[in-house]
Amino acid sequence: MLTPTDAPPVSEKAYDPSEFNQYVMSTYGRFPIALKQGKGCLVWDTQDREYLDFVAGIATCTLGHAHPALVETVVQQISKLHHVSNLYYIPEQGALAQWLVEHSCADRAFFCNSGAEANEGAIKLARKYAHTVLQIEDPIILTAKASFHGRTLATITATGQAKYQKGFSPLVPGFAYVPYNDFEAVKEAIASLDTSERRVAAILLEPLQGEGGVRPGELEYFLRLRQLCDRTGILLILDEVQVGMGRTGKLWGYENLGIEPDIFTLAKGLAGGIPIGALLCKQFCDVFEPGNHASTFGGNPFACAAALTVCQTLEQERLIQNVQERGEQLRKGLRAIAAKYPQLIAEVRGWGLINGMELQAESPLTSIEIVKTAMEQGVLLVPAGPKVVRFVPPLIVSAEEVDRAVAEVDKAIASLA
Numbered sequence: 001m002l003t004p005t006d007a008p009p010v011s012e013k014a015y016d017p018s019e020f021n022q023y024v025m026s027t028y029g030r031f032p033i034a035l036k037q038g039k040g041c042l043v044w045d046t047q048d049r050e051y052l053d054f055v056a057g058i059a060t061c062t063l064g065h066a067h068p069a070l071v072e073t074v075v076q077q078i079s080k081l082h083h084v085s086n087l088y089y090i091p092e093q094g095a096l097a098q099w100l101v102e103h104s105c106a107d108r109a110f111f112c113n114s115g116a117e118a119n120e121g122a123i124k125l126a127r128k129y130a131h132t133v134l135q136i137e138d139p140i141i142l143t144a145k146a147s148f149h150g151r152t153l154a155t156i157t158a159t160g161q162a163k164y165q166k167g168f169s170p171l172v173p174g175f176a177y178v179p180y181n182d183f184e185a186v187k188e189a190i191a192s193l194d195t196s197e198r199r200v201a202a203i204l205l206e207p208l209q210g211e212g213g214v215r216p217g218e219l220e221y222f223l224r225l226r227q228l229c230d231r232t233g234i235l236l237i238l239d240e241v242q243v244g245m246g247r248t249g250k251l252w253g254y255e256n257l258g259i260e261p262d263i264f265t266l267a268k269g270l271a272g273g274i275p276i277g278a279l280l281c282k283q284f285c286d287v288f289e290p291g292n293h294a295s296t297f298g299g300n301p302f303a304c305a306a307a308l309t310v311c312q313t314l315e316q317e318r319l320i321q322n323v324q325e326r327g328e329q330l331r332k333g334l335r336a337i338a339a340k341y342p343q344l345i346a347e348v349r350g351w352g353l354i355n356g357m358e359l360q361a362e363s364p365l366t367s368i369e370i371v372k373t374a375m376e377q378g379v380l381l382v383p384a385g386p387k388v389v390r391f392v393p394p395l396i397v398s399a400e401e402v403d404r405a406v407a408e409v410d411k412a413i414a415s416l417a
């Protein structure tokens, strides 16, 4: 049986970007390397250069690369049964749903394949709830400016950033935007949108804005939102696609905010890099009926077995405690760098192992320059907007690896300063 360490590499030579671009649509600005293998928090490119991976497939490879438990599960499951259909009961899906329900505030789960698809499901569920329970003819979903919810038409509309929407009009009706962490703005929006047919039915937010610059939600804001939703019947939906599954040092991002959502969505880290998405809700708003929503691949035995292994490994390896400790260590290291370059670095912030280093607005330095220089030094990082460098390593990252990443970032910034 092949194991990741003796698997043949995809290519012995460095990958030729022009050849690649001849066949693949140019939707991404790519860095000029191709990765061929990984182990733990390390990855190797086609020229055998080693990198410390603090991107983890953008907060996705929860257990790093080639984790023995995940390898074992996916090899076994694909040899046994990988896909059937939701025409039949799928025991692995039931077991995963049970684990998620028993470890969260939710009562029910629906499985799909990505974050955008999970959020689409949440939008549909909220609209159906609005029509059938709240009796709103024209329901509005409030979302935040600088948010990110995915790339389908409904989720780019939910995403409160013009750059993702430009060129794709007409957008989906039924959304309105408020600044994040501003409770008064929510109250004003609800009041101003209220007509006889039209009303706010749901508020969709990230517990911490990931793509929008690693901006944590404020406790007071979410507490007041929760009270407002309880009072008005408006649904509170949290997009946990990036922060769920232990990344914040708690299993769910909402645990940092002292509240429970009515609905939340998962994807990225849920199966550690095997595609899966999930929509979870409390029983009172579980208004889907047979035929209302579906997904061919959603919740297949392969993806669910992988996700269940990620869930069990989080517990067995006590990874959430590691996230708390390594997160503290990383922020301390990055803040020491920030203290050396106050003219370049404005702030280091985050929860657990989702952290951002924000550059001074006045400084000409951009996040992409730091990411490129760090890559040359052997550390993979990812921007979260033009002025924030994001650090989202696998949750298994060791103390030595955090020290090494900090040392290399220090060197990268010194060379740019």
Ligand SMILES: *Cc1c(COP(=O)(O)O)cnc(C)c1O
Binding pocket: 113, 114, 115, 116, 117, 119, 148, 149, 150, 151, 206, 210, 211, 239, 240, 241, 242, 267, 268
């Ligand atoms: C990545 C992300 C999404 C989109 O997930 P996809 O799997 O790329 O569709 C949605 N919401 C948040 C918060 C994300 O970080």
